[in-house]
Amino acid sequence: MILTFIEERKGALVDTSLEALTAGRRLARASGLPLAALLIGADLERHLPKLREFGAERAILVESDKLRAYSPAAYTKALVQAIKARSPKVVLASATALGKELLGRAAARLDLGLATGCTELSFQDGRMKITRAVWGGILFAEVELLSEPRLLTLAPHAFPAEPEPAPNNRLEVERLEVPLEEADLKLVVRELLEAVRKGVSLTEAEVVVAGGRGVGSEEGFKKLEELAALFGGAVGATRIAVNNGWRPAEEQIGQTGVRVAPKLYFACGISGAVQHMVGCKDAKIIVAINKDPQAPIFARADYGIVGDLHEVVPALIEEIKRLKGRG
Amino acid sequence: MKIVVCLKRVLDTQERVEIAPDGKRLVSTGLDYVMNTHDECAVEEAIRIKEAKGGTVTVLSLGPSGATETIREAIAMGADEGILLELEGDEEAWGPKSTASALAQALKGLEFDLVFFGLESGDGSHHQVGLAVAEALGLPAVDGVKKIDFQDGKILVRRGIELGEEVYELQPPAVLTLVDGMNRPRHPSLRGIMLAKRKEIKTVKAAPREEPLRLIQLRKPPERAGGEILGEGKGAVPKLLEKLREAGLV
Numbered sequence: 001m002i003l004t005f006i007e008e009r010k011g012a013l014v015d016t017s018l019e020a021l022t023a024g025r026r027l028a029r030a031s032g033l034p035l036a037a038l039l040i041g042a043d044l045e046r047h048l049p050k051l052r053e054f055g056a057e058r059a060i061l062v063e064s065d066k067l068r069a070y071s072p073a074a075y076t077k078a079l080v081q082a083i084k085a086r087s088p089k090v091v092l093a094s095a096t097a098l099g100k101e102l103l104g105r106a107a108a109r110l111d112l113g114l115a116t117g118c119t120e121l122s123f124q125d126g127r128m129k130i131t132r133a134v135w136g137g138i139l140f141a142e143v144e145l146l147s148e149p150r151l152l153t154l155a156p157h158a159f160p161a162e163p164e165p166a167p168n169n170r171l172e173v174e175r176l177e178v179p180l181e182e183a184d185l186k187l188v189v190r191e192l193l194e195a196v197r198k199g200v201s202l203t204e205a206e207v208v209v210a211g212g213r214g215v216g217s218e219e220g221f222k223k224l225e226e227l228a229a230l231f232g233g234a235v236g237a238t239r240i241a242v243n244n245g246w247r248p249a250e251e252q253i254g255q256t257g258v259r260v261a262p263k264l265y266f267a268c269g270i271s272g273a274v275q276h277m278v279g280c281k282d283a284k285i286i287v288a289i290n291k292d293p294q295a296p297i298f299a300r301a302d303y304g305i306v307g308d309l310h311e312v313v314p315a316l317i318e319e320i321k322r323l324k325g326r327g
Numbered sequence: 328m329k330i331v332v333c334l335k336r337v338l339d340t341q342e343r344v345e346i347a348p349d350g351k352r353l354v355s356t357g358l359d360y361v362m363n364t365h366d367e368c369a370v371e372e373a374i375r376i377k378e379a380k381g382g383t384v385t386v387l388s389l390g391p392s393g394a395t396e397t398i399r400e401a402i403a404m405g406a407d408e409g410i411l412l413e414l415e416g417d418e419e420a421w422g423p424k425s426t427a428s429a430l431a432q433a434l435k436g437l438e439f440d441l442v443f444f445g446l447e448s449g450d451g452s453h454h455q456v457g458l459a460v461a462e463a464l465g466l467p468a469v470d471g472v473k474k475i476d477f478q479d480g481k482i483l484v485r486r487g488i489e490l491g492e493e494v495y496e497l498q499p500p501a502v503l504t505l506v507d508g509m510n511r512p513r514h515p516s517l518r519g520i521m522l523a524k525r526k527e528i529k530t531v532k533a534a535p536r537e538e539p540l541r542l543i544q545l546r547k548p549p550e551r552a553g554g555e556i557l558g559e560g561k562g563a564v565p566k567l568l569e570k571l572r573e574a575g576l577v
């Protein structure tokens with residue numbers, strides 16, 4: 001079987017788990033193996049319709065009141081037990097904080113290989129081809145897993161989530177008892193601090209205005225904020241802008257920061273280093289404003305303006321305001 | 328607090344990323360090695376804890392003999408001791424399994440309250456060595472830590488998740504993997520650099536085990552094609568707006 005770990009947060013299935021389930025379904029259909037979904041937690045039955053919608057043929061539920069709050073050791077135990085009990089050929093999870101942690105621990109506990117951050121999967125002549133992101137996403141590696149089951153985490157948004165019920169639309173539900181001892185529950189989440197949303201979040205924004213060293217100061221970013229606000233967008237930064245203390249670390253875009261895929265990305269005073277560009281390469285349109293005509297960003301942007309951003313950005317703001325006033 | 332930080336040296340790729348003809352490594356000529364960014368923050372965090380609460384910081388790195396330089400950088404920042412697990416043979420034979428086994432083995436011989444890792448290595452990006460070491464040592468671990476607080480003898484750590492942050496309360500000994508951005512690593516002082524130069528780095532030989540994850544080949548992602556330079560200075564703004572209007576963005 002192909003076993004997909006499905007994550008639940010606050011009573012709903014995590015979107016990227018449905019991507020993993022879709023990827024699992026593709027592998028299952030290509031290999032003729034059944035598709036199973038593993039859920040760990042409490043009150044899990046409410047998720048069965050969604051699993052059916054995405055073509056799971058079996059649901060394995062590990063339910064306990066003790067699993068209501070996330071505990072790394074207890075959840076690992078549940079996953080390891082499910083793998084031992086069902087001997088799947090492949091185990092998949094989305095590379096969320098939780099998915100990465102659980103598969104990493106299970107791989108160690110079962111002494112199995114693990115391919116993290118996978119971006120492409122396929123079965124060819126009975127062999128599984130795996131591509132994963134390495135060097136923080138600036139390169140891809142084609143790899144092979146020599147141990148079985150093959151453990152994989154999938155890079156979020158690398159695979160689409162597409163519903164497609166199983167041919168006979170049947171979902172068998174089975175429950176797995178996992179005895180939990182005190183030692184398994186010693187470390188539990190004590191508190192969940194939800195991110196306070198200041199306007200639209202960077203990863204969801206349709207327009208991102210990013211600034212780099214060329215912005216020059218914390219105050220310099222005020223104009224970028226103003227431009228972002230005109231589009232209802234968000235502000236991002238390069239590592240240099242973050243390291244200089246001009247912007248918070250959460251706003252760093254790139255290899256060691258977040259990845260964004262907005263409709264429009266402004267790169268202001270950004271040279272366009274590969275480590276930055278992996279974070280924004282999926283933007284529909286990139287506009288670069290840089291005073292150096294030789295800056296590599298111009299070779300990677302759709303539109304470029306050569307000039308001082310402290311002149312160009314305010315002019316852009318004025319022009320948009322004027323258009324809005326007229327419209 | 329006695330803290331051990333596991334750190335890796337990685338190629339400083341910057342602008343030039345070239346795959347070697349064998350497809351399995353990068354061309355390293357002309358490139359420097361640097362401390363893995365997440366690990367650098369882990370070193371900084373350990374030193375800050377030592378400065379606030381006393382204790383020691385030991386850095387542990389697996390790599391070729393050249394990795395002693397990276398260990399010395401950590402000592403120059405303020406770490407006390409360094410240990411090199413000197414790998415024999417080809418560095419490419421080492422994957423996350425071998426690395427975790429060797430580090431766990433070495434840690435069994437050390438005294439510590441906390442072991443710090445980076446979230447992931449800049450080259451292999453496996454995100455599994457720290458977790459595997461925690462499993463091998465049977466220690467609790469929190470993955471992806473952004474903040475560590477000491478409160479009434481307790482250790483409270485926050486880790487980033489998609490929704491926000493999770494808070495855990497920990498008892499040492501424990502393993503933490505730390506993320507870049509949680510602090511701004513210091514530059515070594517001149518005195519630190521002099522001190523690190525003279526420091527003896529303990530070296531132990533290490534041999535790899537079989538790796539279940541095999542690299543077939545590296546490849547570059549397709550690059551975005553360059554577009555159009557619309558002009559210079561603010562005079563180019565109307566042209567840009569025209570383009571954005573065509574795309575339905577304004």
Ligand SMILES: Cc1cc2nc3c(=O)[nH]c(=O)nc-3n(C[C@H](O)[C@H](O)[C@H](O)COP(=O)(O)OP(=O)(O)OC[C@H]3O[C@@H](n4cnc5c(N)ncnc54)[C@H](O)[C@@H]3O)c2cc1C
Nearest residue numbers: 212213214238239254255256257269270271276291292309
């Ligand atoms: C392992 C690793 C991970 C990394 N991760 C990341 C990451 O996640 N995100 C990231 O961003 N970087 C990352 N980096 C750093 C990356 O390599 C670059 O150093 C960084 O992105 C450069 O930032 P920058 O463009 O702001 O600065 P610079 O490269 O210094 O470029 C500044 C640009 O601003 C222009 N400029 C200056 N003044 C003006 C002005 N007045 N008007 C217009 N233009 C002006 C200059 O011409 C120049 O092109 C990483 C590096 C490594 C080694």
Ligand SMILES: Nc1ncnc2c1ncn2[C@@H]1O[C@H](COP(=O)(O)O)[C@@H](O)[C@H]1O
Nearest residue numbers: 333334389444445447448453454455456
């Ligand atoms: N060769 C190594 N020597 C010491 N620590 C390492 C080594 N490789 C990985 N690590 C540690 O494990 C973390 C995760 O690495 P990885 O699992 O390869 O992404 C790194 O941030 C380091 O803290």
